[in-house]
Amino acid sequence: MQRTARRTTGGLALALAATLAITACGTQSQGDNTGSTESSSETGTADLAIVPSVQIDIDGQEVPVETSGDPVDPAGDGTAECAEGTSIAMAGALTGPNAALGQNILYGAKVAVDAFNAANAGCQITIKEFDTEGDPQKATQVAPQIVGDASVIALLGPAFSGETSATGDVFSQAGLPSLSASATNPDITKNGWKTFFRGLANDAVQGPAVAKYMVDTLGYEKVCVVQDNSDYGVGLAKEITAGLGDAADDSCSAEVKVGDKDFAAATQLISSSDADAVFYAGYYAEAAPFAQQLRDAGVDIPFVSADGTNDPQFVTQAGAASKGAILSCPCGPAPDEFASAYEALNGQAPGVYSVEGYDLATIMLTGIASGVTDRAGMLDFVTNYDGEGLARTYKWDDTGELSSALIWIYEVK
Amino acid sequence: MLVHDVLAADPLIGFDLAALGRNFWALTVDGLTYGAVYALVAVGYTLVYGVLRLINFAHSEIFMLGMFGQYATLLALGFYPSGDAFDKGILLTVLYLGIAMIGGMVVAGGAAVGLERVAYRPLRKRGAPSLVFLITAIGASFVIQEFVHFVLPALTGGELGGVNAEQPIRLVEPEVQFQIFGANVTNVTLIIIFSALILALATDMFINRTKFGRGIRAVAQDPVTATLMGVSRERIIMLTFLIGGILAGAAALLYTLRVPNGIIYSGGFILGIKAFSAAVLGGIGNLRGALLGGLLLGVMENYGQVVFGTEWRDVVAFVLLIVVLMFRPTGILGESLGRARA
Amino acid sequence: MSTSTPAENDGAPVPGPAAPARPRPELPPAGQTPVGQRPHGGAGDRLRLWWDALARPAQWAFGAPFVLFIALLPILNIPVLTTVGTNFGAVMAQFGMYALIAIGLNVVVGQAGLLDLGYVGFYAIGAYTLAILTSPDSPWNVTQPEGWLSDDWAWLAVLPVAVAITAMSGLVLGSPTLRLRGDYLAIVTLGFGEIVRLLADNLDEITGGGQGLKSVAYPRLGVTEELPNGVFSAGNVGSTLNSGVWWFWLSLVFIIISLLLVGNLERSRVGRAWVAIREDEDAAEIMGVPTFKFKLWAFVIGASIGGVSGAIYAGQVQFVIPTNFNIINSVLFLCAVVLGGQGNKLGVILGAFIIVYLPNFFLGRTSLFGIPIDGNAIANYKYLFFGVALMVLMIFRPQGLIPVRQKLLTYGRELYVAARRTLAKMPDGGPQAAYATSAPASGTVGTVGTPGSSGPAPTGHGPDGPDENGATGNDTTDGGNR
């Protein structure tokens, strides 16, 4: 009995080899032109990186990169004194499908806190992590714990717009200043909360800026807008489509789902339309396979996306297909020493929103260093704060939006 | 008043037959490519259901393990994962493809047999009702996913598994070979469809012509009598899971040819549910039904996306399933491997 | 064709003694434990008989203090029990919602035996009905600014509408699919759950799509100056009596109501019809049970209870987004029912508690009874533990933690009392002996049945052999020996 089993599976394997042989001779006919794709395995994507190219303002015009003042150093002058156990909280998705984004923010903040604790022996700050799995209901369960913990005097988060809408009232009534590094839904700041500060430009700024940049500066007449179904993707796509106006070609616009890997139909729609560019509103986990399948289908029009895709993972996963992609981000380029400190501490390259996590944590730490001991003190410190961070200058208007919002444009070269 | 102007304002569900007309053949070719993968995975579901009356929910994770299996084989062969395609000449590429496919098959087949022994055999020994089997299958599906999610990166020092998808290793760069009715047919499509066809034929012959195949059909139709006739039920069940696993492993390689960055712990779940719907569409327990169901589902999904909008893909798949089951409860080709059981 | 019929060889016209029936040479089905070795639960039986003999009001009398204790749990702040990482009141509120869902799903899966893998669809419809009718973002908002409904009573007014719409969706899903059996029904309901989630995702003009609908209505009770929006608003976080606790009490009220209603159904013709359908649908149909009608009723009742729970969820979170109405939750609901014990209303509530409470128990906990543990990491492995727990449970305790103990008769109580009395005055020889000697009723043979037949009757429909009177014209196989 045993032998026959082996022989049959052997037979199956033989049939298999035959299959491959047949298809091989199928590819034989075009054997000569595969030579064209040189690139032995080593060069690969090692040289491809996301390189900052230009900074644009809200109407897409290039703005000379003024060398902003040197960013505030979280270490401060090392003389900070604070009560024992003072801590800042971080709330966001640390597990579940979007865990990577939450971790980027947390690790960025840790770099700042480590620098602060190293320099200020008299004041050791701890980061208390609160995992919301990106689920609004879990956020409502975590919020009371954060507010209830008296030692927490500032909150870095909530990370996603959904969680922020669900728990905004909680933090505003508790007077706990909450600085979000990634919630970009424009109407969060329309709820009249005094304690919410958005650490980056919202979609209402990034959308029109990138749209006008594409139409005026890059000169695209027809752009296909593809969005995913996350609240980030939907919000951004709305702004971009509005900004593009009639340049948005809705015959090839499509909506895909978070977690999708197969974009055959969307690719076909785009390749059969005569668009000049594709704009993808969503995260890198879907942008990478989408870009790669576009290139496979022979669609080589420029691939434009935003901060959700502006992550080294996009380049590693999309490989050659990511060459020439244009990525916008309200975040400034992470300077090299931050990237090396980040890698040393967390063992991975900084990702999307890591810089914001660092900047906002730095603001809280400088607040504590300047003698703030409670939430009210921190609240008015942040409200009147005006200082330089790695990504941008941080100064908030009364609704919690950044006043000077500039967008960076990056390119994968 | 309110309702009217909302619906009229912007058609919630578009209906664009012209787009379908323009891209018909290209969508069909793409649809068949994905359909072939659905079909191979669907055969695994159909075999196990035919023999054991069990929806093997964990089969989607067997497919995912197959993806990691072929990826690990390529790593072992010294391929360094980078975004670019490798070009080592045709013969070498085919050789590596073959080895990787066999690697995927071994891992997936082994995992399927292991799954049967750990999860289902103890239940069979206790004569459990079918709902209990289903719950165990769902449990096993969670366990395998979280194993690859957390435990595998720990075991392999971060090489395999974890939160992000694996960096792709591309063996074959898609090159357009020829066009039928204006639709590009690339070498990747050719490899996938031909391999799937050959594997399907081999399985069909195996089930219908070999001694083992008869054993499977006998156990499917009447386990008690089959056992009385000297057919060892346990070995047949093990063999059924093995074949399902092998085909899933092969499908895994073919899938990663098309979607090299799909290798992630959660990569199999939705595809598995689609594949099972395809098996039910074709007629659960019916081998050819699974193949037909897979191809049909792949193609219908693509058409539905273009006609109604790409966000309606999964809805089209499930509505198709419900409609077919209402008018033809035993699926298009009707059940055959086992008894007709509504 | 091993089916044996009593008169294997055709008796001669002159009736010879009929050969005693050879027990079918069927293989004993795997895992059949002969009667003798079954655990003789002395105490368990007496306890169970005592509980059955209790009048229903008496049962509720025993239940009341227990329910009160559960209600006060978030306030008592018991050291180990109170969750650290997440707010205990909010966790209990989620438990309340999951318990309601478990009761509703138990009607469909536990009592009527219809495998429903798409139950989260009804939960979503309940939540979205409330959100669409009361959230300012949605075009069909009927509350104050645009509509006519005052904010204070919006939640309560929309609740019956949510229940009605969910019940109708149960009808819409049920009528075409309930002719299907077993595994087909499972896949179709799974499809239904996904379709509902995708509709919520894609119809973004109405449902807000991926961005969801925010500031959904909630009951504005207990408005004070420092709680401008009342105790149920998400803002009420300060004191121990935060919004989570109030929502937990509200869900407890609905749990008690649904337990009463489902209890009424269980003890009536409907409940008996459901269990008959679960046991043997064909036989039920022949015994006059309109199976299709009652299966549809099971779907509708299950759906409406799910709708109530969805409305409570939307009210508590005051923000509805399609992401967490996915297949994983559908499966978790099913596991709660199976874990607790299918068919047992109280058992499934325990199952729901385990599913909700256990992961939260570990979240953020750094030491357990002195042993330092990394709570977050353990909570991270949540699905791994659930998967393993399911597999292990299905092998060793498949009927769930509290197996079903169904009472299907409104007035059956006196019988149990009588049974208890006979059991009490049973001589030590045990009931078997007493039964054998006394032949209580006239005309009964009463003795142990044919040899080798005591205990689980060889009910004939053994594993798979087609039997004598099977239809499909297999008279030819009637005697099996032609």
Added chain:
Amino acid sequence: MSNEPGGMGAGGDVGDAHLSLSADAGEPMAEKYLPGAGLDEPVLVDVTEVRPELADAALVDEIVAADREVLAEVGEPLLKMEDVSVVFGGLTALDSVTFDIRRGEILGLIGPNGAGKTTAFNAMTGVYRPTRGQVRFDGQVLGKAKRNQITRLGIARTFQNIRLFNEMTALENVVVGTDARHRTSVPGALLRTRRHRQEERDAIDRSMAILEFVGVGARATEKARNLSYGEQRRLEIARALATEPKLLCLDEPAAGFNPAEKEALMDLIRHIRDDGYTVLLIEHDMRLVRGVTDRIVVLEFGKVIADGSPEDVTSDPKVIAAYLGVPDEELAEGDADAPA
């Protein structure tokens, strides 16, 4: 796979083309898997304690008696098989069968294996729709009625392989039978309307009486799967009686019984008939059939070959030939009209 019978009209279950009475319920649920396993001490209850009046047998008979008004008087045909044929694909299971069952009698339906007894039984109880001819019951033609409607018309049946609701107690099984006559549905049960409460009380009284009547009263609170084989057979008859039928069909009720039990069963069947029911009995065991039936119909190869009193049917040469086959010498003379 045997082909599906054509006209499965009754019961619109598309997927269930044939009434899979032999429903292969797959592996029977192992003991441990049945919820509530573990309670296995036979718990006995003295029904007369609860309902003292049930001690008096005559009253029990009176409660159990059939009071459904029947169009045909005693002796008139209650059910007529009018030239009924049932064809499955190529196989003619019944070939223009005509006989009737008169009210108040016990009719035996016998025949060698494969003679078509079961098909006739299924045709009568509306499980199959005849390919030709029709079945007239109590003046009505059994057209496309669903199976549960046929039970309400007044035909109740037992199964050859016992198909009780194992998880329910004996009393609950019988109460399900009485539910066939009840009209309370979900609204009634939810609001506990007067009708619902009334129906529940009647159901318990009637069911306990029926349990006493068939002699399984002591095991009322015992789960059906814990009853002995004999008791389960009787419980199935009780459940059929509970639907207040006009015609009670028993499908080999004595299968697996020893002679003493067969004797007791014959008393019970006579007792049922005396209580006003018409009984159809399908049976192999000629001794049992002769002992209890008033009239016998014999089927062979789907055709009626004899119809009359037990004495002359059992001495009819055709019947003997059908059962024993034709002795060689007669065959040699070729005079026996061996069936084609």
